[in-house]
Amino acid sequence: xxxxxxxxxxxxxxxxxxxxxxxxxxxxxxxxxxxxxxxxxxxxxxxxxxxxxxxxxxxxxxxxxxxxxxxxxxxxxxxxxxxxxxxxxxxxxxxxxxxxxxxxxxxxxxxxxxxxxxxxxxxxxxxxxxxxxxxxxxxxxxxxxxxxxxxxxxxxxxxxxxxxxxxxxxxxxxxxxxxxxxxxxxxxxxxxxxxxxxxxxxxxxxxxxxxxxxxxxxxxxxxxxxxxxxxxxxxxxxxxxxxxxxxxxxxxxxxxxxxxxxxxxxxxxxxxxxxxxxxxxxxxxxxxxxxxxxxxxxxxxxxxxxxxxxxxxxxxxxxxxxxxxxxxxxxxxxxxxxxxxxxxxxxxxxxxxxxxxxxxxxxxxxxxxxxxxxxxxxxxxxxxxxxxxxxxxxxxxxxxxxxxxxxxxxxxxxxxxxxxxxxxxxxxxxxxxxxxxxxxxxxxxxxxxxxxxxxxxxxxxxxxxxxxxxxxxxxxxxxxxxxxxxxxxxxxxxxxxxxxxxxxxxxxxxxxxxxxxxxxxxxxxxxxxxxxxxxxxxxxxxxxxxxxxxxxxxxxxxxxxxxxxxxxxxxxxxxxxxxxxxxxxxxxxxxxxxxxxxxxxxxxxxxxxxxxxxxxxxxxxxxxxxxxxxxxxxxxxxxxxxxxxxxxxxxxxxxxxxxxxxxxxxxxxxxxxxxxxxxxxxxxxxxxxxxxxxxxxxxxxxxxxxxxxxxxxxxxxxxxxxxxxxxxxxxxxxxxxxxxxxxxxxxxxxxxxxxxxxxxxxxxxxxxxxxxxxxxxxxxxxxx
Numbered sequence: 001x002x003x004x005x006x007x008x009x010x011x012x013x014x015x016x017x018x019x020x021x022x023x024x025x026x027x028x029x030x031x032x033x034x035x036x037x038x039x040x041x042x043x044x045x046x047x048x049x050x051x052x053x054x055x056x057x058x059x060x061x062x063x064x065x066x067x068x069x070x071x072x073x074x075x076x077x078x079x080x081x082x083x084x085x086x087x088x089x090x091x092x093x094x095x096x097x098x099x100x101x102x103x104x105x106x107x108x109x110x111x112x113x114x115x116x117x118x119x120x121x122x123x124x125x126x127x128x129x130x131x132x133x134x135x136x137x138x139x140x141x142x143x144x145x146x147x148x149x150x151x152x153x154x155x156x157x158x159x160x161x162x163x164x165x166x167x168x169x170x171x172x173x174x175x176x177x178x179x180x181x182x183x184x185x186x187x188x189x190x191x192x193x194x195x196x197x198x199x200x201x202x203x204x205x206x207x208x209x210x211x212x213x214x215x216x217x218x219x220x221x222x223x224x225x226x227x228x229x230x231x232x233x234x235x236x237x238x239x240x241x242x243x244x245x246x247x248x249x250x251x252x253x254x255x256x257x258x259x260x261x262x263x264x265x266x267x268x269x270x271x272x273x274x275x276x277x278x279x280x281x282x283x284x285x286x287x288x289x290x291x292x293x294x295x296x297x298x299x300x301x302x303x304x305x306x307x308x309x310x311x312x313x314x315x316x317x318x319x320x321x322x323x324x325x326x327x328x329x330x331x332x333x334x335x336x337x338x339x340x341x342x343x344x345x346x347x348x349x350x351x352x353x354x355x356x357x358x359x360x361x362x363x364x365x366x367x368x369x370x371x372x373x374x375x376x377x378x379x380x381x382x383x384x385x386x387x388x389x390x391x392x393x394x395x396x397x398x399x400x401x402x403x404x405x406x407x408x409x410x411x412x413x414x415x416x417x418x419x420x421x422x423x424x425x426x427x428x429x430x431x432x433x434x435x436x437x438x439x440x441x442x443x444x445x446x447x448x449x450x451x452x453x454x455x456x457x458x459x460x461x462x463x464x465x466x467x468x469x470x471x472x473x474x475x476x477x478x479x480x481x482x483x484x485x486x487x488x489x490x491x492x493x494x495x496x497x498x499x500x501x502x503x504x505x506x507x508x509x510x511x512x513x514x515x516x517x518x519x520x521x522x523x524x525x526x527x528x529x530x531x532x533x534x535x536x537x538x539x540x541x542x543x544x545x546x547x548x549x550x551x552x553x554x555x556x557x558x559x560x561x562x563x564x565x566x567x568x569x570x571x572x573x574x575x576x577x578x579x580x581x582x583x584x585x586x587x588x589x590x591x592x593x594x595x596x597x598x599x600x601x602x603x604x605x606x607x608x609x610x611x612x613x614x615x616x617x618x619x620x621x622x623x624x625x626x627x628x629x630x631x632x633x634x635x636x637x638x639x640x641x642x643x644x645x646x647x648x649x650x651x652x653x654x655x656x657x658x659x660x661x662x663x664x665x666x667x668x669x670x671x672x673x674x675x676x677x678x679x680x681x682x683x684x685x686x687x688x689x690x691x692x693x694x695x696x697x698x699x700x701x702x703x704x705x706x707x708x709x710x711x712x713x714x715x716x717x718x719x720x721x722x723x724x725x726x727x728x729x730x731x732x733x734x735x736x737x738x739x740x741x742x743x744x745x746x747x748x749x750x751x752x753x754x755x756x757x758x759x760x761x762x763x764x765x766x767x768x769x770x771x772x773x774x775x776x777x778x779x780x781x782x783x784x
Contacts (some may be wrong), residue, residue, distance in 0.1 A: 014038050017045060022056025023063060030065070041066035048081035060084055061095055070103035072234030072249050076110075088121045091169050093162075095119075103233040103416040106249060120167035127172070133164040149185050150159040150192040154178075219769060221548050222292045228264055228459040231255055231487050238472045241413030248475040250485050258457055258484045266298030267332070267459050269447065270324070274304050275311035275520040276503040277525045278323050280539070280560070281464075281494040287543035288462055289422045289489065290329040299332025301456055306338050307448050309432040319518075323526045327536045327680030337448050338435040340455055344443045345395065347451060347481055348406060348424055352387045356480045357424060359390035360407045367405075371420045376412050380421070394427055397440045401427045408447070410476060418473045422446045422625040450474040461486040464493040465550060494546070495554045498705035498723075499524045500713050515706075521727050521759075521770050522706040524560075532703065533747050533757025538567035553713055561773040568747060568755040573601040575630060576645065576684045577614065577735045577750045577769075579700055581619035584685070587653060589616045592691050599646040599736070610738045614647050618687035619695065619734050625667055627655065633709065634681030636667065641679040645751060649677045684751045686734040695734040699768040701759065735767070742767050751774070 011032050018028035018041060032039045044066045045051055050058070061084050069077055080098055083089040089098060097119045101110075116122065137160045138145065145152055154177065182188075226233070234249040250258070270289040272282060293300035302324055306312045324331065351357040360377045362370065370377060391406055393399050406425035414420065424447035429440050448743050453461045460473075468490045478485050500506065501524060509515045509523070518525050519534035529539065542563040546555060578598070594615045601608035621638065626714075629637035636642045641651040654668035686695045704726045712718045742748070746758045754775045759768040 001462050011038065012040065014438040017042070017051065018063075019061060021045070021050065021052035021059030022054065023059055025367050027063065030064075035562075036223040037067060038756065040069075044077070045080060048085050050085060054085065057090065058087075061089070061092070064092070064095055068099060070099055070106075070233055071237050071247050072232075073102040074247075075107055076102050076105070083119075083121065084086065088116075089119060091120075091167055092145075093170070094121070094167055104230060105232070107231055108252075109266045123167045124167040125165050128164060130161075130168055130172055131180075133161050133168075134173070134180050136164070137161050138163070138180050142184070145181065145184060150188050152183070154181075195286055220295065221544060222295045224490065224548065225292060225460055226481070226487060228262065228266060229255075231258075231459065231485075235487070235489075236471050236475070238475065239415065241411050241415075246475075248485055254482075254484055258459075262457050262459065265459075266293055267301070268293045268298070268462065269301040269303045269336075269453065269456065270329075270331075271301075271303040271305045272320055273308070273311070274306055274313065274316040274320060275308070276316060276507060277319055277527055279501045279506070279526060280496060280524045280529065281501050282323075283327060283526060283539050284330055284491075284494045284543045284546070285462075285464075286324065286327060287540055290324075290331075292460060292462070293332065294329075298459070300329070301458070302331035302334045303452065303456070304334075304336045304434075305449065306336050306432070306434055307443055307444065307445060309428060309430045309435075309442060312433050314433060319527065323530075326530065327526075327540065328668050335456070336434050337443075337452055338432060339436055340448075341439055341443070341450050343455060344448060344451060345441075348443070348447070349388065349391065351408070351424070351477075351480060352384060352391060352406075354480060354701075355384060356409050357387065357406055358382055358409055359387045359394070360405050360421075361403060362405075363402070367423075371412075371417065372413050374420070377407070377421065380407075380409065380412075391425070394441050396423065397429070399427060401429055403427070406441075408473075408477065410473065414472075416469055416472050418446070418469050419476070422473055445702040446470065446473055448479065450478055451481070451483065453486050454478055456490050457484065458486045461488045463488075463490055464497050465490045465552065466493065490550065491548050492550050495552070495711075496524055496560060497554050497556050497710045497711070498707045499557075500707070500718065502713065505713065505718070508719075514719070521701070522703050531757075531760065532770050533568070533755065534564050535571075535747075537566050538564040541567065542707055557705060558777075562777055565773045565775075565777055568749065572747045572749045572755055573608065574599075574603065574751055575601075575610070575736055575739060575748045576686055577700065577733055577739070577753065577756075578621055578684065578686045579730050579733045579753065580622045581686070581732070581734050582622040582625055582664065584618050584620055584650075585668050586618065586650065586671050587664055587668050588670045591616060593685075594690060597646055610736070611690050612646060613687050615687040615689070617691075618644075618685050620667075620683055620685045622664075624683045625652075625664065627664070635683060636669070636681070641672075641677050642681040642683050643679050644671075645682055645684045647685070648675060649674055649679050651677070657768065684753075685738055689737055696740050697739055697766065698735045698739065700730040700733045700768055700771065701768065702730070702771045703730075715718055739767060748777065761766050 015028055015032050017091055018027070018031050018675055022033070031041055041063060044062050048062055050062070054062075062081065065077065065084070067079065069382060079087070080102070083098070089095055098115070101115055101118045114148040137157055140160070141152070141157060157177060158173060160503070161177060162168070177471045232250050232255050234247040236248070239244040239249065240246065253679060268288055268289045272278065290300045292298070302321070303319060304320070321334070358380055359382070360367070360378055360379050390399070390404060390586065393405070402429060405423050407421045408424050410421050411419045412421055423444050425441045425443055427440060428442050431437050432439060470487055474488060475485060495501070505750055506523065506525065515523055518690070519527035519531045521528050542560055545563060594612045594613050597614050599612045600608045601610060624635040626633060626635060626637050627641055634642070636650070636652050638652050641649050643649050647671040651672070652667055653670050656665045656668070657663065688695055705723055706726050707716060707721045708723050709721045715721055742758045744758050744760050744762055747755065749755050752775065755772045756769040757772050759770045762768045
């Protein structure tokens, strides 16, 4: 990473120019370090005619123009610069309104009076106006302010003021609001920093502060996406090797035709390839694709990207549909890329006719070599008629597999390798699981997904950042065929610490028996998380909590568990299980006496209880007894009392040791039926249901991180990083009697131990529990 000094040396003239605009040193240096910003800001300075410098307020607005101006309206940028230097546009809200207006206009002409009205040109907002608007908002919210004082949400108040004065300076608004609040409330006190004790409307789990790469939950994370009606703007530039720059966008006619067909609805798609099981990264994709459609009243296609007949299986198709439904999403339609094979073939023929595709005979290795050297294929410029005939021969099975491909005629000298004449079709004499034996040529992903997006009238084509370099090819192909251009936007791929999520690595773990199938609870496959006990609500809340961003970060496992724990804490009934039992004899309880006690299911005022037997022989956790007491220890010890949860205080009166004088065989206690003693410690326990009858025996599986390293995928020998202690199986735990009737998928909180879910391996003979998460939340908002 170059230092600031390196940046300064790189282009000292540009640095001095930018400083003359009143930009601070750091902003100016960052601008110089970014070639694109340097070029844009230099052009803006020239267009504004301020090469000799200008006022800081004007310079900051010009810098915003250089970094945020809509790319499809560059012809209007000089005019906007003139508005700025003549102080007709002088606030950020005015400038943002100008950007929005010009983005919709694009390169077309516009009505100047309409522009000025939309941007507040000529509107003067005096300090008197600001004081009056703030006073009005203070008056309207006086009761709330007096009750909550400085704990009120100042952002909401500012929004109210802004609605009255949309073109006012934001800094002046805030200063005046703070001043009038102080006039009303007086100086801020220590009590104003205390958390307000009030009942809040129940919301989805959220993280109160942002961790590294984590954003607080928003009311509407989808607000960053434009409306379908606005998809005439351009949000990308494509650079060609001949130095030309293409800014793809829909014409008004093309957009209007699209809106007529969709009714203006948002249409998205979730397009998994059915070649494996879905993981938590796919949950994020579903949250974005299905969530945006649901939030806007639109629809989301579940589209199976089945262009590779050798990899797809019905097992995976069934699994994907099941998981989508489990997470609560309802597809607008279920489609397959193979549904469009005939359309795709006909469009490929049209592409050849337009001179944009050709049949190539290079081998895969030759194509790779030629692409690395930016060399054209020897068959690139063959006659169109010849490519049409050969492509027809490919379609009819007259050419052997591997002897020909159809390639797009793009830009072999481009800096973007995804413009190096990508393959559109290849020959595969393989039966397709959905289309049958009809085809022996199959389209590639790069050819298929953009065309099907357009054919399905997708408004927002959303995918992860590794596809960003494919934008150029995506738009090039659609424009070459005069098809509608969806809005394309990429977001960061979800990476979770201490696991792997690539299908290749997951497949190896499963097929080589490092784990127990695709739904092994240690995996972050959605099948594995479901089996472990994760709920759809918790997974979707987690996806909302991390936000829809372009920042790549590895998410700590603790954050995922944080959302699950909060969900289960609200909804899981409480019960008692002893994992590693230690026998306890209640010496002052009569032989054969068993008392049925009521144990509460919920920690709050919700109704519900279960019966738990209190008998002469009971069991506690072996870790809840020590031979030597300690000041910070609240368990049982010789001569010490504890409270048995939902039962009585007991005091240790004797300890029976084995012959080695160290191993504890049993503990004798006396119980206080009157409950007159008040011990500090409370422990859980399980008793014999009747004299001499062993308590209900259950199996409990405890899970830890599958890998020891935070990012095992980056290791050469990543399998060597597997955690040998990622699973512990306890076969002889004791549980209270009602758990005998627990069914697969039932979830509980084992008091003092954590949250557990009944596993599919359970039988009438033994119930098996998976620990979902521990009781303690180790995630701390703001931590890295």
